[in-house]
Amino acid sequence: MTHNSTQPIEKVSIIVSHGSLEGVYPGLIMANGARMEGIEASLFFTFFGLDAVIKKRMNNLKVATVGNPAMHMPTLLGALPGMSSLATSMMKKEIEKLDIPPVGEFLTMIHDTGAEIYACRATVDMFHLKPDDFCPEVDGVISVGQFYEKAAGGQIIFT
Amino acid sequence: MQTAILGGKTLTLDADGNLADRNDWNEEVAREIAALEGIPELTPQHWAVLNFMRSVFDKEGDSPSIRRLTKESGVDTKTLYQLFPKGPAKKAARIAGLPKPKGCI
Numbered sequence: 001m002t003h004n005s006t007q008p009i010e011k012v013s014i015i016v017s018h019g020s021l022e023g024v025y026p027g028l029i030m031a032n033g034a035r036m037e038g039i040e041a042s043l044f045f046t047f048f049g050l051d052a053v054i055k056k057r058m059n060n061l062k063v064a065t066v067g068n069p070a071m072h073m074p075t076l077l078g079a080l081p082g083m084s085s086l087a088t089s090m091m092k093k094e095i096e097k098l099d100i101p102p103v104g105e106f107l108t109m110i111h112d113t114g115a116e117i118y119a120c121r122a123t124v125d126m127f128h129l130k131p132d133d134f135c136p137e138v139d140g141v142i143s144v145g146q147f148y149e150k151a152a153g154g155q156i157i158f159t
Numbered sequence: 160m161q162t163a164i165l166g167g168k169t170l171t172l173d174a175d176g177n178l179a180d181r182n183d184w185n186e187e188v189a190r191e192i193a194a195l196e197g198i199p200e201l202t203p204q205h206w207a208v209l210n211f212m213r214s215v216f217d218k219e220g221d222s223p224s225i226r227r228l229t230k231e232s233g234v235d236t237k238t239l240y241q242l243f244p245k246g247p248a249k250k251a252a253r254i255a256g257l258p259k260p261k262g263c264i
Contacts, residue, residue, distance in 0.1 A: 029263055029264065032225070032264065033263055033264075035240075035246075036225060036246055036247070036248050036249065037246050037249065038244075038245030038246035038249070098262075098263075098264065099224045099226050099227060099264055100226075100264050101226055109225070109226065109229070109236050112235065112237045112240070113225075113237075113240055114240055
């Protein structure tokens with residue numbers, strides 16, 4: 001097979017492994033952006049990334065203010081009570097200004113574009129989660145093997 | 160510089176293949192671009208989206224995001240993807256005679 005670097009991307013499978021606000025949004029934006037370009041897209045939520053598809057948690061994700069050098073804030077300051085909530089509400093305002101929806105609405109939108117949404121089997125078992133814990137957009141709980149089957153022929157993006 | 164024969168005239172296109180001058184646009188041109196994009200007929204729902212995009216562009220200089228399209232044009236996301244398969248914002252902008260949308264959402 002000859003490799004052509006200008007060949008357009010036709011399919012992406014995006015893994016979301018972090019549960020902070022800044023950990024979840026990039027994957028969602030990339031999935032939605034892919035669909036807007038006519039690229040087939042699926043999202044696979046694993047480990048703490050699963051919080052983004054858990055009904056009770058999806059709209060309460062927080063910005064990590066500790067262990068995040070790009071916050072340009074001393075670690076001890078970031079650890080003060082309320083600091084993460086403050087950073088979160090500031091970031092949510094900026095996100096809203098860009099017309100990026102809250103996580104729950106964004107997932108509905110992405111699912112409506114025809115993208116598929118999956119939860120990781122190992123994590124679901126580890127955290128003892130039930131089907132009822134997830135938002136209705138989740139198309140299924142799948143194993144790593146099934147993920148690779150579904151990702152066949154496309155690009156895999158880990159976030 | 161790319162050109163295309165649309166509505167019986169030779170029109171200039173931009174680097175993305177969209178109309179370079181939106182004054183070249185008319186409904187006949189829209190129908191011909193749509194046909195080239197695999198949309199054989201523009202229904203009233205297509206026109207609702209196209210007209211909404213044009214009116215936002217007139218006011219703001221960029222095409223609306225998908226979220227805004229969904230919220231304000233009265234056509235939901237699912238329908239949008241059925242009307243303009245494989246990339247509604249990009250396709251609708253092209254058919255509406257507008258440049259490719261700049262936004263990420």
